[in-house]
Amino acid sequence: MSKRNTIDQLLASEMSGPDKITALLKARGFTLSGFAREIRYWPEEVRMTVRGLRPYPEIRVAVAAALGLDREEVDRLIDASPGGNRGKDTATAQVA
Numbered sequence: 001m002s003k004r005n006t007i008d009q010l011l012a013s014e015m016s017g018p019d020k021i022t023a024l025l026k027a028r029g030f031t032l033s034g035f036a037r038e039i040r041y042w043p044e045e046v047r048m049t050v051r052g053l054r055p056y057p058e059i060r061v062a063v064a065a066a067l068g069l070d071r072e073e074v075d076r077l078i079d080a081s082p083g084g085n086r087g088k089d090t091a092t093a094q095v096a
């Protein structure tokens with residue numbers, strides 16, 4: 001098995017959603033702070049969004065665009081984390 005496949009398997013199976021997002025951003029040359037500067041948000045806002053602690057839907061959209069993913073996939077990765085649903089938009093997080 002190639003080194004790349006091993007890394008991909010680790011990303012897919014052993015990392016949390018927020019860690020996957022952080023790793024994917026890093027693979028594209030961004031730290032969370034650098035990405036925050038790029039999209040003109042405070043670094044802590046980006047960290048809280050990626051960890052699922054705050055909603056900031058605009059940041060989720062920017063993350064999705066930077067990673068070439070659908071917003072729903074980014075939501076799934078973030079909301080599956082232990083910080084979970086706390087950061088999801090209330091419009092989409094509430095169930096009757």
